[in-house]
Amino acid sequence: MNKRLLIPLLLTVLLAGVLRFYKVEQDPPGLYIDEASIGYNAYQILKTGKDEFGIAHPLFFKSFGDYKMPVYIYSVAGAMSVFGKNEFAVRLPSALAGTLTVFLFYFFVKKILELNRSRSSQVIKSYLPLLSTFLLAISSWHIHFSRGGFEVNEGMLFYLVGVYLLLLFWEKKKRRFIIGGFFALALAMYTYHVFRILSPMTWVITSILFILKLPKDRKEIVIAGVMFLLFLFPILQFSFTPEGSSRFSASSAFSEYSTRSAQEKEFTFPMIYLKNYFSFFSLDFLFSNGDGNGRHQIHEFGLLFRFEFIFLILGIIWIFEQKKSFLAYITFFLLIVAPIPGAVARPSPHSLRGLILVLPLTMITSIGVITFLEFTRKKIKIALIILILIVLYELSSYIHAYYYHYSKVNALDWGAGYKGIVEKATEKSDQYDYLIVDKTLSFAPTYFLFYNDSLKPIFVTSDWIKPKSWDGKHILYIRPFYGKRSDPKLVNNIYLPGNNNDIFAQLWEL
């Protein structure tokens, strides 16, 4: 590796680490419901070797009936063994995977350029890997999903490792690379649902390509393929059970049309899929509003920075002008396959299921930046200064919005408030005989399990009335805020983060 580029690369990775780890335990504010469930299952695995339902070392975690993939949960268990049961441990594997993805991305892009036999400018060859790495390091899309306990982020790292090792096999024809590559793809499958489609698809496409282009290495390709099928077998078997397909059934894009006739379905479904697929390339989704889910991006920010738009266009033009370019092929391959799994589900587009799009889009944007700088080379200093100022402004604006606005505006999306409930209930539990929780606080059971599973609250419906037999007993009743801010029987208000003094829930003495 060029020593001149080593320090900038390390600085870029350091920046990526800071952006992904700084205050990760408190921003985003609170664990969202899936994180709490992952955290509790990981803790149970660590302590008892069983999940919350008492199943020993499961390969698929029932959780809320969505049957979570195992790798992230076991990673969190590992993190908890060092850092204990807390928010940091739940998010550590994702933040670490995000930082490592940035690091690996440099070598991935570099390898593609090394394998690129078509003529591309020296500037592209010299600067594209580092620039791509830098843009991924500051990518708001990638930062956002690295800072939450999202399994997809770890899955993307394994997927990238897999594709990178397959590139190495293409170059060096060593058996260990193809076996390692397919193993990493299989690992991605056991990390997040989208890779249950992406990984096998990548395996099929690369296997066909290798068999056609590398006839001398067919034996290695077949052996590695058989091993991949063996890895695939448990998940394949599971996918055909009602539990395995539950995730698909629950989030299928077609489920809302289930009442239509078979003929209507055949006519409509392909177009729904097509619409969903294209929606991942919607400019509004990419640059303005994201997918609208408060947990998936900051309000008023898209997934990509607005300055990237013009460079994305320039990058696309550059790629279309290339002939037989390996760089263009790989970029387009990733661009085309990335939305395929996400388009099957609703809502669509979905920034979490489409996260892998960030890789090709970052590569294209980087090519666009280099093309732009080449284009303005007579006044490159001015162009560079303007570009740096714009990037700094957008990045600092994003950081400001993330640390000062996001926790206030999107507190509810992240289940902020539930931790406060459990902490207060724990503090007061000695003084009361019964702890009653209104079921309107629908996620409360999971948060009680995660933050303090020794408390045994009774969950009741909103119309619950205290039984007469409980007269004389001390009861702590927790319910959502219904409008009364003070009362002699009011024990505590649980506030949401922000400047409005919004009350999330209240603790009452009955």
Place this chain on the structure above:
Amino acid sequence: MIKKITIILIFFIEVWTTRLWLICSKFADFFHFSYFDMQLKIEEAVHNDKGFPSAIARIFHNKIVFFFHDTSSSYMRFWDIRFGAGFFTIIGYFGLFCGFWYLLKSKIKFNKLIAIIYLLIPFTEVFRLIHSYQIDLIILSFPYQIISLYGIWNFIQQYNKKGLALVVVLIILSIWYIYALPQDILLSCFKK
């Protein structure tokens, strides 16, 4: 001859699709810039900055930045592929990209200026410069139909049979899409 018939067919499909939009009375609000809305957003942003140095907060939350954000959001909605597939049709949308590509590559006089004018047309809707929906519809569809036909013509001239085959597939998809999801138009406009 078959190429000319294809172009005429695409023209009819595009015009027919535009006619479908006559069920509406105006485009949805997300295409329009609203000064009032922008002010509310600034106020909300500043409110969330309580305790933060106001001079720095001003750098991030001011009318210039929010104006740029809001207008670019509305503008990008116009190029949204979900809107485009129902408004220009899938083949029309493909033709638009080809049209811009061939226009910029061509030796037509003022080609870049023409491209820029094309890119600016949606601002008539973003700033609501025209108050008649029917005229809006013509302004936002007719010029793009021309450039899209220009693009497809050049595409099938360059790629001959392969190009023609792709165009035929896209024509089928366009008609299929409009028939399968007719209600999608109403996601981007208000019904009469």
